[in-house]
Amino acid sequence: MSSERDTDSDWNQLGEVDPFWAVITDERFRAEKMDKTTREAFYESGFGNIDQFHFALKHYFSAPDHFDACLDFGAGVGRLLVPMAKRANTAVGVDIAGSMRAVCQVRLDELGLSQVKLVATPKEAAEFGPFDWVNSFIVLQHIPPARGLALIADLIATVRPGGFLSLHVTTFRDAHLMSQDTAGSVRKLLRQVRASIVSAPQIGQISMFDYDLGEVLALLTRAGCPRFVLEHTDHGGHHGFMVYAQKVAG
Numbered sequence: 239m240s241s242e243r244d245t246d247s248d249w250n251q252l253g254e255v256d257p258f259w260a261v262i263t264d265e266r267f268r269a270e271k272m273d274k275t276t277r278e279a280f281y282e283s284g285f286g287n288i289d290q291f292h293f294a295l296k297h298y299f300s301a302p303d304h305f306d307a308c309l310d311f312g313a314g315v316g317r318l319l320v321p322m323a324k325r326a327n328t329a330v331g332v333d334i335a336g337s338m339r340a341v342c343q344v345r346l347d348e349l350g351l352s353q354v355k356l357v358a359t360p361k362e363a364a365e366f367g368p369f370d371w372v373n374s375f376i377v378l379q380h381i382p383p384a385r386g387l388a389l390i391a392d393l394i395a396t397v398r399p400g401g402f403l404s405l406h407v408t409t410f411r412d413a414h415l416m417s418q419d420t421a422g423s424v425r426k427l428l429r430q431v432r433a434s435i436v437s438a439p440q441i442g443q444i445s446m447f448d449y450d451l452g453e454v455l456a457l458l459t460r461a462g463c464p465r466f467v468l469e470h471t472d473h474g475g476h477h478g479f480m481v482y483a484q485k486v487a488g
């Protein structure tokens with residue numbers, strides 16, 4: 239049996255109980271506190287992120303103002319998917335959690351965005367591709383790297399030649415955030431033994447994982463994206479990079 243955490247179940251549970259807070263862990267976005275104004279402020283924050291990523295792709299790779307098809311991986315409740323959809327003829331949101339997709343669908347219906355599709359995996363999304371822009375922000379950090387790397391490969395495969403990627407990965411963290419995922423092997427083993435004796439892990443935990451940046455860049459290079467630009471990110475001591483890339487034209 240794999241000792242790897244079932245992060246998919248965690249996210250489905252989070253989406254059922256506290257979907258907005260799970261996306262941005264700010265107490266204002268707790269389910270019991272969400273009112274119309276707070277919900278709009280939550281969604282508004284996505285426009286700022288997408289403005290920034292789109293600006294970077296235009297600046298580094300001369301990306302266009304408007305796209306035919308876009309994909310947001312780990313779309314959650316649609317915070318980034320909606321502003322992406324407004325810059326494209328069609329858009330697809332990929333999210334493994336059915337509970338998150340359900341909240342996202344409510345938002346899409348509210349806004350009349352019937353051209354936006356929601357699916358669970360990049361492989362399912364491929365049917366609606368190829369895509370001109372594939373984005374993922376604050377998602378891969380929650381997926382164990384071995385699986386995340388395979389998902390990145392699936393995502394790159396959906397990008398049309400000449401298309402663009404903006405992918406966020408976490409790669410290191412400040413000392414106070416060292417956890418069982420990065421601790422030394424003895425501490426890790428002790429924690430695993432203690433966890434197996436005390437109780438089963440609770441579903442609904444937010445896990446963080448660091449990727450090997452070299453592996454991510456090798457994957458991009460081999461998959462036809464040998465030119466990329468990195469921008470450092472620091473989310474409360476979790477450091478990483480926005481990787482901007484363009485797939486070579488066919």
Ligand SMILES: C[S@@+](CC[C@H](N)C(=O)[O-])C[C@H]1O[C@@H](n2cnc3c(N)ncnc32)[C@H](O)[C@@H]1O
Pocket residue numbers: 245246249250260261262284311312313314315316317318332333334335338358374375376377380381
């Ligand atoms: C922190 S939220 C970010 C949502 C969105 N990217 C945003 O910035 O608003 C992470 C999202 O990734 C989704 N997710 C986690 N693991 C996933 C996987 N293996 N495949 C697809 N989505 C996943 C979760 O269900 C959740 O909706």
